[in-house]
Amino acid sequence: MSFEHNYQVSSNFSELTHDFLSSHSIPPTPVNYSVIYLYISNENKLLSAAIDKQLKQKTVITADFIADLFKRYVSFSEQIENNVISPFEKTLTNMLSHINQQVGNEQKVSKSLQKLNTILKNKEHNQSLKHVVSFLSETINYSTTQHQALSKELSTTQQEINQLKSKLASSRQEALVDSLTGLLNRRGCDEKLQALPFSQTHSSPAIDIDHFKTINDDFGHFVGDQVIQRIAKIITNHISEQDLAVRFGGEEFVVVIANKSTSEATLIAEKIRLAIEKMRLIRKETNAYLPSISVSIGIADNKNVSDWNNLFKQADDALYQAKNSGRNRCICA
Numbered sequence: 001m002s003f004e005h006n007y008q009v010s011s012n013f014s015e016l017t018h019d020f021l022s023s024h025s026i027p028p029t030p031v032n033y034s035v036i037y038l039y040i041s042n043e044n045k046l047l048s049a050a051i052d053k054q055l056k057q058k059t060v061i062t063a064d065f066i067a068d069l070f071k072r073y074v075s076f077s078e079q080i081e082n083n084v085i086s087p088f089e090k091t092l093t094n095m096l097s098h099i100n101q102q103v104g105n106e107q108k109v110s111k112s113l114q115k116l117n118t119i120l121k122n123k124e125h126n127q128s129l130k131h132v133v134s135f136l137s138e139t140i141n142y143s144t145t146q147h148q149a150l151s152k153e154l155s156t157t158q159q160e161i162n163q164l165k166s167k168l169a170s171s172r173q174e175a176l177v178d179s180l181t182g183l184l185n186r187r188g189c190d191e192k193l194q195a196l197p198f199s200q201t202h203s204s205p206a207i208d209i210d211h212f213k214t215i216n217d218d219f220g221h222f223v224g225d226q227v228i229q230r231i232a233k234i235i236t237n238h239i240s241e242q243d244l245a246v247r248f249g250g251e252e253f254v255v256v257i258a259n260k261s262t263s264e265a266t267l268i269a270e271k272i273r274l275a276i277e278k279m280r281l282i283r284k285e286t287n288a289y290l291p292s293i294s295v296s297i298g299i300a301d302n303k304n305v306s307d308w309n310n311l312f313k314q315a316d317d318a319l320y321q322a323k324n325s326g327r328n329r330c331i332c333a
């Protein structure tokens with residue numbers, strides 16, 4: 001979906017959107033505006049068909065109906081921001097500056113009329129001119145009040161748009177992060193990797209908790225979750241800001257150590273392994289220590305592979321070897 005209309009076309013769509021909203025008594029909230037703007041510009045055929053059907057059946061277009069369309073057809077946050085919110089925001093900003101300019105002009109005219117009124121006060125004859133001046137003053141003041149109210153409403157909508165934009169930005173951010181550990185999830189990993197040139201030397205330890213099932217079985221899922229969180233923290237404490245720590249699966253983590261060869265990455269991985277081995281966790285309910293926990297780590301670098309997936313595959317193969325040769329160890333591919 002791309003909007004390559006020039007400003008005039010967008011403004012026309014915007015006006016028609018406003019007309020549609022007011023003729024159906026729908027408040028111009030960002031969500032309602034987005035859906036109806038897409039309908040007016042006919043950029044989303046399915047959405048347009050749904051609204052046309054509703055109109056054909058002469059069914060009232062309700063806020064719930066629009067919210068549902070928004071969820072079904074518009075909820076790709078980047079698309080909404082680029083294709084709907086940003087053009088709307090531009091139009092809104094232009095309208096707001098136009099109206100505020102208008103208010104300024106009206107206030108100047110009103111001041112001049114007040115001066116004229118004071119001069120005319122002392123003149124006996126000129127009654128009809130006095131009437132005209134007073135009529136103009138009233139009209140201008142009324143118009144100023146209307147424009148100020150409109151300006152206030154548009155400013156509120158502008159604030160709502162800013163809130164919506166920051167909500168969209170944080171939900172986009174949330175979609176890239178694992179909620180249990182705060183590490184990147186796979187999607188977040190894919191996105192961050194795009195900024196890391198594969199041509200440089202990078203290494204990747206794949207880390208998997210040993211016998212994690214028994215921790216869940218013996219102490220429950222909640223304790224299992226806490227173990228995952230503590231291990232995630234240990235991993236992040238041992239890597240630098242340019243490196244990536246990813247929760248790759250349930251109890252498996254992948255780290256990308258940027259600009260470092262396998263030998264340097266192995267030193268880091270070994271420190272992580274030892275820190276996890278030393279970690280002592282106490283159960284609050286019983287005050288008893290949990291048995292010590294270990295991880296197995298497989299490490300690979302990108303010397304002989306063509307892409308990130310193959311690098312992770314090599315690290316995973318090395319991890320498999322670490323598991324098979326007794327666990328609680330680091331093995332290089």
Ligand SMILES: Nc1nc2c(ncn2[C@@H]2O[C@H](COP(=O)(O)OP(=O)(O)OP(=O)(O)O)[C@@H](O)[C@H]2O)c(=O)[nH]1
Pocket residue numbers: 180208209210211212213214216220221222223224225228249250251323
């Ligand atoms: N608490 C908790 N458990 C999880 C989560 N994700 C996966 N698991 C559990 O992790 C366990 C993984 O078990 P297995 O794949 O058998 O591996 P393991 O017991 O760690 O054994 P090895 O990897 O062979 O050492 C399963 O019991 C899953 O239910 C999670 O988010 N929280």
